[in-house]
Amino acid sequence: MKTETKITLIYLLFGFLWITLxxxxxxxxxxxAELYSAIHTYKGWFFIIITAVVFxxxxxxxxxxxxxxxxxxxxSYEQLEADHEEFMxxxxxxxxxxxxxxxxxxRLHKIMDLVPHLIFAKDSTGKFLLVNKAVASLYGKTPAELVGKKHVELHDNISPxxxxxxxxxxxxxxxxxxxxxIEEEYITDINGHTRIYITKKIPFKYSESIEKAILGVAVDITELKKSEQLIRAYHQKEEKFREELILSVSSLLEIHDSYTRDHSRNVAILAKRLAEELSLDQEEIEYAYWTGIVHDIGKILVPLEILNKKGRLDEEEFKIIKKHPEWGYQSLARSELLSDIASYVLYHHERWDGKGYPEGLNGxxxxxxxxxxxxxDTWDAMCSDRPYRKALDKETAMEEIYRNKGTQFNPALVELFLKIITEFY
Ligand SMILES: [Fe+2]
Incomplete structure (x- = not known):
């Protein structure tokens, strides 16, 4: 029961009881009885006073x-107003x-659009999250059109x-x-033109909801690759030209002294094999081969009667023969293409013990x-017929090489040489 009902009921009960009682x-x-009227009035006043006090x-x-x-x-209202102001x-x-x-x-998009390279971000399902204009124009679309799409949806020219x-x-x-x-990535545009790119892909967190995403930057290197191919072709031509030049020069010697024909090639092949066994770098292995081809080129200036003399050479003749490394060096050093091997030609008659020529270098x-x-050179000379003697057999030649270990030849090189020589003969 509501309070106001209770009060009204109590008031009514109290009033009726008061009047009746x-x-x-x-x-x-x-x-x-004559006082009844006055008492009745006082009773009313009293009731009013009491009820007024209670009320x-x-x-x-x-x-x-x-x-x-x-x-x-x-x-609350003031607080609400203050909160509202704070909220606003x-x-x-x-x-x-x-x-x-x-x-x-x-601003970021504008900057990205100014970059001529491909900049893109993709989510883990392969959908583009953002791309710059360079990427969009590749596929004939605007950056906004590309967002949300996968590579496979872009055009039909993309190969598997x-x-x-x-x-x-x-x-x-x-x-x-x-x-x-990715050092070489092939990307085909909407017109079917494929270009080569160098691409770097980096993992990154794109947003709170996309924690795993890929940021990619790709730079077009098609022209660079074409230039590389041209340079490679040029180097190949240059290399071929050098080889032909060396062979032409060596053929001059072959015309002059037919004995050198096979000898130069044998020395070249053997020298290359030894250089490979020593694990020299590719350039030095090549130098070993071509030095073998031209090592005796200076002999062109040695008269044939000395070169082909059957008897012992006198001191003057031997002096002329000993000139051939320097003559070879002088002719090769003038050529920029052959200058690398010129010094090897110069020193091919030096000895480990310093008793060789032309400079007596040692070790x-x-x-x-x-x-x-x-x-x-010594090995092939011993194993070939000469105007003044017959070829030595393999065992004798090996013994001769071994005997000169540490005097004529580098001891370590002799060990290696004797180890590989059986492969050749
Ligand atoms: Fe020589």
Whole structure:
């Protein structure tokens, strides 16, 4: 039951009881009937005073409650107003930040669009999250049109191999969570033109919801590759020209002294094999071969009667023969293409013990390629017929080489030479 109903009922009960009880009490003493009217009035006043006091307290209590509620309401309202103001300020700040962010994004897109290289971001399913104009124009679209699409959806000219590289490298970046460099990536545009790119793909977190994404930058190297091919072709031609030049020069000697024909080739092949066994770099291995071909080129200037003399050479003749390394050097050093091997030719008659010619160098002062030629030259000379003697057999020649270990030849080189010589004979 509501309070106001209770109060009203109590009031009614109290009123009826008051009137009934006081009237009955009065009639018990009916000797004062003439006072009834005055008492009735006082009784009414008393009732009014009592009920007024009671009502005053009830109303006072109720009003205090209402006033307290009003005050609380007012305070809540003020708080609400303050919160609203704070919210509005916060909202304005967010709007400002959002505007700054949008401007930043716009600036970033403008910068990205200025870059002529391909810049893109993809999610783990292969969908583009963002691309610059360079990527979009490759596929005949705007950057916005490309967002949300996969490579396979772009056009029909993409080959399965091209697609395989896209997907496999994306997968690698995501699985290993580390950057991947694709040194040659073939990308076909919407017109079917394929160009070569060098591409770097990096794993990164795109947003709170897209934690695994790939950022890629690809630079067009098609023209660079074409230039590389041209340079390679030029080098091949240059190399061929050098080889032909050397062979032409050596053929001059062959015309002059037919004995050198096979000898030069034998020395070249053996020297190359020895250089390979020594694990020299490719350039030195080539030098060993070509030095073998031209090592005796200076002999062109040695008269035939000395070269082909059957008897012993006298001192003067031997002096002329000993000139051939220097003559060879002088003719080769003038050519830029052959100057590298000129010094090896110069020193191919030096000895390990310093008793060789033309400069009497010893030990490791003699270039290694020249040491190799000296060994191969002596071996082939011993194993060939000469105007003044017959060829030695293999065992005798090997014994002769071994006997000169540490005097004529580098001991370590002799060991290696004897080890590989059986492959040749
Ligand atoms: Fe020689």
């Amino acid at each position: 006081t009237d009955n009490i009065f009639f018990l003493f009916n000797d004062y 005053y307290f009830i109303l006072h209590k109720a009003m205090e409650k209402v006033r307290a509620q009003n005050q609380a309401l007012l305070e 300020a916060l909202n304005e700040e967010i709007m400002l930040k959002n505007q700054e962010l949008n401007e930043g994004k716009e 191999e091209e697609l395989e590289v896209f997907l496999a490298t994306d997968q690698k970046v995501l699985e290993k969570n580390e950057p991947v460099l 490791k002062d003699i270039p290694l390629v020249a040491q190799i030629i000296a060994l191969a």
